Amino acid sequence: MSSFLVGCRKRTRGCSAVTCVTLSCVGLMLLAAHDPPKEAKSTQEVASAGIEATVQQLAWISGAWDGKGLGGTVEEHWTNPGGGSLVGVFRLIGADDKMKVCELLMIEQRGKQVVYSFRHFGPGNKPWEELDKPLVFDLIRLTPNEAVFESSVQTDPKRLTYTRTDDKLAIRVQGETDGVLGDGFTLNMKRTKLGTSKPLCGSHMRSRMYEEPDTS
16 A cells, blocks of 8 residues: 555654654654645545445555655555455565565455555564554545545544556555644555566465365
C-alpha cells in the first residue's frame, strides 16, 4: 500500500535514526523532512465513516510496484481480489541493502464496506504492534483510479491515499496534528515484474501440501 504498507508509519524500533521509516507511519520529523505542510486541510471536511464499496472495485491496486523513497528502495505487492480480500506486503530496503521494515497489508470486505489494515514487522519477523491491534483505516472515498483510507481514531498516519495512473502508483501518507491534516509525503512507484527465477517448489508440489493425507 498498494504496499506498501510503506512511510514513517510511526514506529522506530529496529531501525537506524536515518532509515527508521515505513510507508504509513508518519512522524512529525519525517513530515518536516520529506514534505513540510504548506496548506493544512481540516479532517472535519471528510468524516471518518466508511462508504459502501466492494473489494473488487480496488482490483487496480493488484500487482507489483517499486520505487525510490524513504532513504532507500520501497516495494509493495498486492494479490488479486479473492475471498473478499486483497493481501499485500510492503518492504523498505535501506541504502545499505538491508531490510529495515516490512508490513503485512490487508484490504477486506466487512459487510457493505471496505477496510484497510496493516502491521509492521522488523528484521527477524519481530512484530511492532500488539497481536490484536493492527492499524485500521476505513475507505472513505473511491474513484476508478483513487482510493482514500482514513482512521476513525487518533493515529499516525491518519490518512492513506492510493492513486494509479497507467503503470504508476502513488501512495500519499498524511499525519494529523490538532485535528488538521498535513501535506504529508508521497511515494511514487512504477509497475514491475516479480523475479522469474524458478520457485523452490512447483505449483503441483504446493497443491499436494494441502491435500488430505491418504489414510487407506
